[in-house]
Structures are given as C-alpha cells and as structure tokens.
Amino acid sequence: MDRNTFTGLFLIMIIIAGSVWLMKPSDAEIAKEKALQHQDSLKKAGIKPNPATAKLDTTVKTAAPAFDSAALKTPFGSTLAGTQKLVTLENKNLRVKLSNRGGRIYSVELKNFKTHDNKPLVLFEGDKNKFGFTFAAGVASVNTNDRYFTPSAENLTVTGKDSSTISMRLSYSATQYIDYIYSLKGEGYKVGFTIKSTGLESVVANQGSITLNWETSPKKLEKSITLDREYTMIQYYDTNEDFDYIGDTKDNTKEIADKKMQWVSFKQHFFSSLLLSKDGFSKSSLSVSTDTSNHTDIKQLKANLTLARSADGTYPLDFYFSPNRYKILAAEGHGFEKQINLGWGPLKYINRFAVLPVFDFLTKFNWNYGLIILALTVILKLVLSPLTYKSYLSMAKMRVLKPEMDEIKAKVGEDNPTLLQQEYLKLYKKAGVNPLGGCLPLVLQMPIVIAFFRFFPGLFELRGQSFLWMNDLSTYDSFINFGFTIPFLGDHLSLMCLLMTISTLIYTYFNNQISGVTGQMKYIGYITPIIFLGALNGYPSGLNYYYFLANMFTFLQQYIIKLMVDDKKIHAQIQENKKKPEDKKKKSGFGAKMEEMMRVQQQAKVAAPKKGK
Structure with a gap:
C-alpha cells in the first residue's frame, strides 16, 4: 500500500463516518416517518383513521372507558x-x-x-x-x-x-x-x-x-x-x-x-x-x-x-x-x-466449552470479579504462549532479513513490484523464512479475541460487580461526563477504555520495532486503536479491562521472549540455511504457488510491449 492509496482510504473512511453522522434523521423525522407508516398500514387494511386520534398517545389512561347502557346488555357486558x-x-x-x-x-x-x-x-x-x-x-x-x-x-x-x-x-x-x-x-x-x-x-x-x-x-x-x-x-x-x-x-x-x-x-x-x-x-x-x-x-x-x-x-x-x-x-x-448470545460459528463453542467452564471454576474461589478476569487472562495467555513465541520469532527473522531486502529493493527498484516480490520470495526460500509466520499465529488467536467480545457484554455475573474505580463491570465507567454528546465518542469518556487504547498504541509501537516494518504500513496499526476508542467507549468496563490486561501480558511475554531470542543466532541460522542444497530445503506449497504466479506475471509484463508492436 503506497502513500496515495493509504491517504485515499483514510479520507474515504472519514467522509463515510461524517456523512452517516450528518445525514442521520432527527427524532422528529423518525417519529413522522413512523406515523406515516402507521397511516399506510391502516389504509391497506381498509381502516380510516380518525383525525382526532391519529396522533400517537403516550399517556397512560387509568379511567374506565365510556360505554352506553346497550353495551351492558351484550354477552359479558x-x-x-x-x-x-x-x-x-x-x-x-x-x-x-x-x-x-x-x-x-x-x-x-x-x-x-x-x-x-x-x-x-x-x-x-x-x-x-x-x-x-x-x-x-x-x-x-x-x-x-x-x-x-x-x-x-x-x-x-x-x-x-x-x-x-x-x-x-x-x-x-x-x-x-x-x-x-x-x-x-x-x-x-x-x-x-x-x-x-x-x-x-x-x-x-x-x-x-x-x-x-x-x-x-x-x-x-x-x-x-x-x-x-x-x-x-x-x-x-x-x-x-x-x-x-x-x-x-x-x-x-x-x-x-x-x-x-x-x-x-x-x-x-x-x-x-x-x-x-x-x-x-x-x-x-x-x-x-x-x-x-x-x-x-x-x-x-x-x-x-x-x-x-x-x-x-x-x-x-x-x-x-x-x-x-x-x-x-x-x-x-x-x-x-x-x-x-455466545457468538456465531466456532466462537459459540469456544465460549461455551472453554471460556464458560474456566470462568465458572474460578468463581468457586469467591474472588472479586476483577481478579477472576485477571486469572482468566493469565490462563489464556499461557495457553496461547506457543503461538506468541512463534509469531515473535518469525518477526525477528524478518527484521534480520531487512538489510538484505533493502539491498534487493535498491537493485530492482520500486517501479517493478512483481519482480521485487519475486526476488523477495527467493530470499525467503533461501533463508528458510516464512513471511506469513508472524501473521498466522495472530490470525489463529483472533477467534478467541472476538469470542471474548461477545462473552463479556452478555455475562450476567459481572452485573453490579465493582473493581477499583469501576462501579459496575457490566457497563462503562464514566470517568468524565461531558454533559453533551460528542460525535464518535458519546457523552462520556471511559477511563478503562482510554487505558486500553493507550496500551494498544504502545503495543503497536513496540510491535513495529520487533517486525521492522517501515513506510505507510508503519502507521496503519495506529488507526485501529483510535477507532476502538470510539467503538468501545460505551461498552462494559469488564471487556476493556480484559483487553488492557491482554496487552499488558503481551508486553511481558515479548520481554521474556526477547531475552530468549538472539538476533545474532538467528542471522547465523539464516546464513546456514542459505548454504543448504536447494532440494534439502523445505518447500512450501503456498510459497511455490506464489513464486509461480509472480513468474507468470513477470513474463506477461515483459511480453506486453512486444505484443503491442
């Protein structure tokens, strides 16, 4: 994604959000539309509304309705x-x-x-x-x-x-x-x-x-x-x-x-x-x-x-x-x-057969629910730690390869992206590095992250439970009440949501350092947390608290893994992989298909001018 594409997408997002907010109907317009729909339904049913009673009456009538003496003589009169x-x-x-x-x-x-x-x-x-x-x-x-x-x-x-x-x-x-x-x-x-x-x-x-x-x-x-x-x-x-x-x-x-x-x-x-x-x-x-x-x-x-x-x-x-x-x-x-609602598809089964039993087990200790969420987060992070390690290791390999990738980029140039990607794939193959290795573990964790998004807002046990400054973990903590509504944010600011957003921004910063990403891609990761600030500001503080804890434990995991992973050893291992004969290296079906696709595209691009002549 180049700078122009990124800028264009960002502006489109702002325009769409602004249009939705500016063009939304007022309460009076909505009420008027409902009244018109009601009148249309009466017409279709062949009923003529009485002009004196067509307006919606929201008052509660406690007085008995008027009726004549003839009505008393009817059955059940x-x-x-x-x-x-x-x-x-x-x-x-x-x-x-x-x-x-x-x-x-x-x-x-x-x-x-x-x-x-x-x-x-x-x-x-x-x-x-x-x-x-x-x-x-x-x-x-x-x-x-x-x-x-x-x-x-x-x-x-x-x-x-x-x-x-x-x-x-x-x-x-x-x-x-x-x-x-x-x-x-x-x-x-x-x-x-x-x-x-x-x-x-x-x-x-x-x-x-x-x-x-x-x-x-x-x-x-x-x-x-x-x-x-x-x-x-x-x-x-x-x-x-x-x-x-x-x-x-x-x-x-x-x-x-x-x-x-x-x-x-x-x-x-x-x-x-x-x-x-x-x-x-x-x-x-x-x-x-x-x-x-x-x-x-x-x-x-x-x-x-x-x-x-x-x-x-x-x-x-x-x-x-x-x-x-x-x-x-x-x-x-x-x-x-x-x-x-425990979620759709696999999310439902994750919540029902994994998250709920663990949560019910932790509640038997009669801890504060803030501590139960903390324990649940620790257990989840320990279960997912192998995936976190593989993700970190893959990003470290890509970071070590960065100087060689820059050399290839300088040699090939940016005007031929197909050839550039083809050369990158050759480098990955020689070095024994999977370019998707850092993404796949994160993708595998996403269903669990989304499952928790469904789990916490509907969790009855959190209702009325307090922790720290949060009076009720089942709803938002209004750290600041504005007294008026701000587009995108609402009428308040949730402190836990703000902390979650700040921790996500910090996590994105350090993640960029680990992966060595540069250019416009370096800044894309900062947009999502800002969007989440508005989207999750009105959601339960228990949910934002979990996301905040997840970020904190991810920092801790990455710090420990960093002590275990030596860039020099990774570089040496990559150099050893390059010396191995081609047939002894692991061949990825996905990598082979990508390489073949790039080769075909490059041949087509070279042949295109000749065909025009």
Whole structure:
C-alpha cells in the first residue's frame, strides 16, 4: 500500500463516518416517518383513521372507558364496568402483580436484584402492557384486555416448597366463565398460567384455538440505554429446536406460519420475560419497534400467538421471568440458554466449552470479579504462549532479513513490484523464512479475541460487580461526563477504555520495532486503536479491562521472549540455511504457488510491449 492509496482510504473512511453522522434523521423525522407508516398500514387494511386520534398517545389512561347502557346488555357486558385493583402473587424470587382489568400480569419485580441506580428491578409495569385475546360471543366482539375479572383471592405469599394459585374469572353467568389460573411455587422464576373455559360452548364459537395478544414495553434497567436497546429483542425457539430472533439492530416484523413456536421471549440485556407452550404456537406474528424519544422504556415488543386447545379443554402455558444467567436458563431446559448470545460459528463453542467452564471454576474461589478476569487472562495467555513465541520469532527473522531486502529493493527498484516480490520470495526460500509466520499465529488467536467480545457484554455475573474505580463491570465507567454528546465518542469518556487504547498504541509501537516494518504500513496499526476508542467507549468496563490486561501480558511475554531470542543466532541460522542444497530445503506449497504466479506475471509484463508492436 503506497502513500496515495493509504491517504485515499483514510479520507474515504472519514467522509463515510461524517456523512452517516450528518445525514442521520432527527427524532422528529423518525417519529413522522413512523406515523406515516402507521397511516399506510391502516389504509391497506381498509381502516380510516380518525383525525382526532391519529396522533400517537403516550399517556397512560387509568379511567374506565365510556360505554352506553346497550353495551351492558351484550354477552359479558357486565364485565365492562369496574375499578382496577391489583393482587400480588409473591415467592422468594418474584413479586408478580395481577390486575383485575384484563386479568393479566400488571408488573413483575425480581426481588433479589436492583436497577443500576439501586431501585427495585421491575421488568415492566403499567397499562401499556397487554395480554389477552379477542373472541366472538353472539354479535359482540369481546377483548379480554378491556374486561374486568374477579380474583379468587387477595394477595398471596408462597414460601418453601409450597405452590399456590390465584384465578381471575371473566363471568358470563354463575356457571359460564373463563378463568385465568396463575400458579407459583415457593422459589424459582416460573409462573404457571392456564386459560380455562367452562360452560361457554353455546356462547363462544370456535374454541378450538385462540390468538393471544402479548405486548410489553420493557423498562430501562441498566446504565447504558444504548446497550440496553442493542440487547433487547424478541427471541423464539420452535419445536424442531431451531432458534432465531428479530429486532436486535433495527425495528422489524415477522410472520411465522410454517413452524410451531415452543416459546417466545421478550429478552432484555440481563433479564427476560418468556412465554412457553409445550404444544407449541401454530402461528406467530412478532414485532419490535423503538421510540427513541422515550428514555424510560427500551423498546416496544409485540407478539400475536395462536394456541390450540388441549385435550382437557384448557390452554396450558408457562411464564418465566428470570435473569439471563447461563446456569439458571440451562437448568430450566427447553433450550432457554440459547437466549444468551455466545457468538456465531466456532466462537459459540469456544465460549461455551472453554471460556464458560474456566470462568465458572474460578468463581468457586469467591474472588472479586476483577481478579477472576485477571486469572482468566493469565490462563489464556499461557495457553496461547506457543503461538506468541512463534509469531515473535518469525518477526525477528524478518527484521534480520531487512538489510538484505533493502539491498534487493535498491537493485530492482520500486517501479517493478512483481519482480521485487519475486526476488523477495527467493530470499525467503533461501533463508528458510516464512513471511506469513508472524501473521498466522495472530490470525489463529483472533477467534478467541472476538469470542471474548461477545462473552463479556452478555455475562450476567459481572452485573453490579465493582473493581477499583469501576462501579459496575457490566457497563462503562464514566470517568468524565461531558454533559453533551460528542460525535464518535458519546457523552462520556471511559477511563478503562482510554487505558486500553493507550496500551494498544504502545503495543503497536513496540510491535513495529520487533517486525521492522517501515513506510505507510508503519502507521496503519495506529488507526485501529483510535477507532476502538470510539467503538468501545460505551461498552462494559469488564471487556476493556480484559483487553488492557491482554496487552499488558503481551508486553511481558515479548520481554521474556526477547531475552530468549538472539538476533545474532538467528542471522547465523539464516546464513546456514542459505548454504543448504536447494532440494534439502523445505518447500512450501503456498510459497511455490506464489513464486509461480509472480513468474507468470513477470513474463506477461515483459511480453506486453512486444505484443503491442
């Protein structure tokens, strides 16, 4: 890469980044576009929006809707009137509030956890959250979300191994009704939920299946709303054990009719609300949207799920409101642990079968998690030390060959790069040096480095754990709060990210000294750490802490290896290799192909002027 190429690529990168930032739509423009999309969808459905109510209403309405006396005479008409009351179902882990309006779960609190600002951890709360279904009863259309149920009991607290239930009843008559039955054991994160219809065969048609409408707006629980939104999505797992998700990076809608969903999860960064049907949902319609002007709710998650009636005339389901901790989810079964993103392809297996077991082993010592990350880094560096040694040794050989390469360059000239590379390859072959020897060990280490990039941000164990000045290793440490947003950097500066960047720049400097690289390539390595400063400034301090430690231990390894490697001995060995007969030297298949390719290119270049004549 010459100076002009490097300068051009660098300017293009700046132009693209600047264009993305300058041309991004404002919050008002995004809201306007969503409103237009909503109106278009209404038109396609043949619905004319009321101009007075077309504007999005974000207020929570607690007053009962108005209805006339004729509505009271329709089937289930008496359930239109009522006052909202909450019933609490509680165990060691959960505090679940049920609302008689809709008979649904009104809020869920995980009792053993707190938000980033030490408040009760409530996954969702309020009337914006819905759960129910619509059915036809005579000429009336009944939506259970709008109806008032009758609870079977007041507040219940379950302890030990006991199990208690509360039912919410939607009555048509004394012998005809729909029950929502909630059950809870003394501990755990499972809330049993069963829908049961009694005596309504002549009132409600088509009871063979129902379509549940489940909507929620997860609340902001962590320090970084950006990471919260990045990790909040809808995940689903079908009866064929295939896992997928939508809405992680952008708003999305998906219709699924060819597969049965076993469970659907409204997943947040460290916690999830999951709905399980052992018989499966025959149809699913999923939707994720983001209101960026809302700074308390992360996203808006919706799922319409079609459920078949079981043999005993019920619709059995289970809710799970749990932390996204691998051990807890794996113990529940049903593939719940797939909610945790351990990376793609080989990265997933590295994290699952290597990193996680080592991390779990280290946690048994009850050390501070900062020390556990330190120990994990030491173990990783020791395992990779043979590759680090080979990389250093290869770069040292290239450095020793540098004077001879400069002589070849002066002799051949820079105007014939094909011939120059051909001569370099001859020199490498004679000296017994692999020019890629310094790169390959680093390439082999890259999957592990990337695996940790996925491992630490989603690691529940780091949540709320402090170390040194870092109050929470699962989020960024805001060493400096700007009070305003700086493009590329954000509204703060993370000290650990800054230290990681400085250590990477120093590492790049010493690495250039070892390899003897010159020219424009000498400066390319300094660009990546600067990019990482902006990219990782909002990422967990635990991740930046690991990268910082990795750099420090690499310095130490290289210092020790430097004491073991003598440039004079390397030079002498290279000279001995040159004296060996050609047929006794190791021939690399890759090197032979490269040499043949260079030879063909050189012949073509020499023959080109003659062909023109």
